[in-house]
Amino acid sequence: MSLKKRALTGLFWSTLEQFGNQIIGFIISIILARLLLPAEFGLLAMVAVVIAIGNILIHSGLTQSLIRSGDVDNRDYSTVFYFNLFGSIFIYGLTYALAPIIADFFGQPELIAILRVLGITFIIGAFSAIQSTRLNKMMDFKTQMIVSTPSMIIGGVSGILLAFYGYGVWSLVYSRIIQSTASTAQLWFHSKWQPLLVFDRERFKKHFGFGFKLMLSGIIDTIFMNAYTIIIGKFFAASQVGFYYKADGVRMLPVRSLSQIVTKITFPLFAEVQNNNAQLKSIYQRIMQMVLFFVAPTLIILGVLGEPLFRFLYTEKWLPAVPYFQILCVGGILYPIHSYNLQILNVKGKSGLFLKLEIIKKVLLSIVILISFQYGVFGLLYGSIIVSFLSFFINSHYSGKFIDYPAWEQVKELSPVLLIAMLSGVLVYVTDILMIKNDAIDLFRLLIGGLIGVTSFLLIAQIFKLSIFKELKTIVLKRK
Known part of the structure; x- marks a missing residue:
């Protein structure tokens, strides 16, 4: 085969x-x-x-x-x-x-x-x-x-x-x-x-x-x-850990689902073309854009609709988890990109560099935690967003050297997807505000908000002729 x-x-x-x-x-x-x-x-x-x-x-x-x-x-x-x-x-x-x-x-x-x-x-x-x-x-x-x-x-x-x-x-x-x-x-x-x-x-x-x-x-x-789980568990009530745990679990559901699907394929796939840098870069570019195309709008739309989502699924007792969830969604957008950048190092056999980068990033995380801890749980969560963006630039800088794909070029190719997803999120937010004023039930808010978000994202991607959207349409509509 x-x-x-x-x-x-x-x-x-x-x-x-x-x-x-x-x-x-x-x-x-x-x-x-x-x-x-x-x-x-x-x-x-x-x-x-x-x-x-x-x-x-x-x-x-x-x-x-x-x-x-x-x-x-x-x-x-x-x-x-x-x-x-x-x-x-x-x-x-x-x-x-x-x-x-x-x-x-x-x-x-x-x-x-x-x-x-x-x-x-x-x-x-x-x-x-x-x-x-x-x-x-x-x-x-x-x-x-x-x-x-x-x-x-x-x-x-x-x-x-x-x-x-x-x-x-x-x-x-x-x-x-x-x-x-x-x-x-x-x-x-x-x-x-x-x-x-x-x-x-x-x-x-x-x-x-x-x-x-x-x-x-x-x-x-x-x-x-798990630093946040450890710190919250040490200094705050077990219920706070539960709220964080559930918020992070819901946030990671779409991210981990897609990431695990692609990661199972990409690591053995990258391993087979590890000596062909041009082919490795080409595969990596397409996978990265494709994953972000699904992850970015999903997390942004879910974040905007966090309140009706948690109340509808888990009842009122879980509503304190909503602000945790909304903050975590922002940092989660880059999660799969971290993984694929590091896979490049693994298939190249650079486990020593992999370890070095992990140490550097964890030193940065420790500094951010020490600074943000004094502002409570929400300070820690906002700090996690900063760490996520710093980690992206560290990972992409080093992995990009091996396949001639520097961090600035990755940002340039990912930015259109992120901007369109953010614009769709704004439209969902405005729509949801109108539904709140009209006392709409949670299920209705979720259905309408989700429909507006997905439709607007795809429509804007079509208007601006997003390259990855065109490729996905070709794959879906291709006839044998």
């Missing part, structure tokens, strides 16, 4: 998987948010930081090395499998021992039991990491969809039933464990891969040499990405 055909086939199944799972996950989150309190989501958010760091330590970037390398065989896969498995047992033991200290840091005694139970997912996930990696490398996203969708449904339904019967935050914990178990069992059944009884030290050194730097980058990135 040709590279183009593999990419298109992978894109189809990846899109189907991501949108299907996001819709299912979104419905589940709505039901759980109506059954549970913001403080209970806040407790899970505090634990999620620790779990994320643990998963990075377990995988150590080795799975990314397997995807990037072109000459891997079963010895490579088996070696990484055993490292992940024994590493997960060690990390779980460490988490179990540190649980009281972590709970004391947040001032939440309930976190001790939650961490010790949820940490079991480290070991469960380690059993299927290689199966998932092999499917990614082969761009077999059809099998991944067959696995992930039923797993999410099983875990989600379990969580809803437990929440209905009053299990509180434990309904979220057990839901994660059940989903992870279901996913691992299915991956073993569908992948047909089993490890050899071998651990090759030379191959481990090879993958660990590349992945170790990515692991350090991942740990730093995870800590600082």
Whole structure:
């Protein structure tokens, strides 16, 4: 199968998987948010930081090395499998021992039991990491969809039933464990891969040499990405963490959906053309513009309609999350661009530079947090926007050197999409103000506002003959 055909086939199944799972996950989150309190989501958010760091330590970037390398065989896969498995047992033991200290840091005694139970997912996930990696490398996203969708449904339904019967935050914990178990069992059944009884030290050194730097980058990135959760959890009430957690989750829903779809395709795709800079730049340009074409108007329109959106979906108790959500939407626009810039460094094998950039950005983030913290939660959120824009210029400057695509050129090509999206947002805002004056119900405000936003964005893009819009129309309207 040709590279183009593999990419298109992978894109189809990846899109189907991501949108299907996001819709299912979104419905589940709505039901759980109506059954549970913001403080209970806040407790899970505090634990999620620790779990994320643990998963990075377990995988150590080795799975990314397997995807990037072109000459891997079963010895490579088996070696990484055993490292992940024994590493997960060690990390779980460490988490179990540190649980009281972590709970004391947040001032939440309930976190001790939650961490010790949820940490079991480290070991469960380690059993299927290689199966998932092999499917990614082969761009077999059809099998991944067959696995992930039923797993999410099983875990989600379990969580809803437990929440209905009053299990509180434990309904979220057990839901994660059940989903992870279901996913691992299915991956073993569908992948047909089993490890050899071998651990090759030379191959481990090879993958660990590349992945170790990515692991350090991942740990730093995870800590600082969750810096706001950590700080809010330390100095504010658990309900505030819950509001932030939900606002960030809704903000990231469209961003992560599209980013994960494209990222699954782009990393192995970039890896195959890593030595052809002209082709790599061409693919990167089109993907970046295409992603922003969907992300920018979506976040801006949702941000404008934040109040009716949260009240309609989650009820009045979640309205304090609305201003959090609106601020976060601004910073989220550049999120996928960060990811693709850094992918260029990875496929070029520049994991050392990747780590260096992560350290530089985190120093900047620390400075911004120290300054903005004195202004409370909203100071922190506005500071996150500043960090997002600074990070874009740092990432694009260095990655652009490898494919002759400097930051100023990226800004020049992205600006028309951003300006049109902002103009559409203004039209939605004016329309919504008129509907508020007429006491329109939330569902009506969402439908009319969304329709005005999408229609105006597409119409303006057509009037100004936006290049990426023309290309998308060609793809959609193309006849075989």
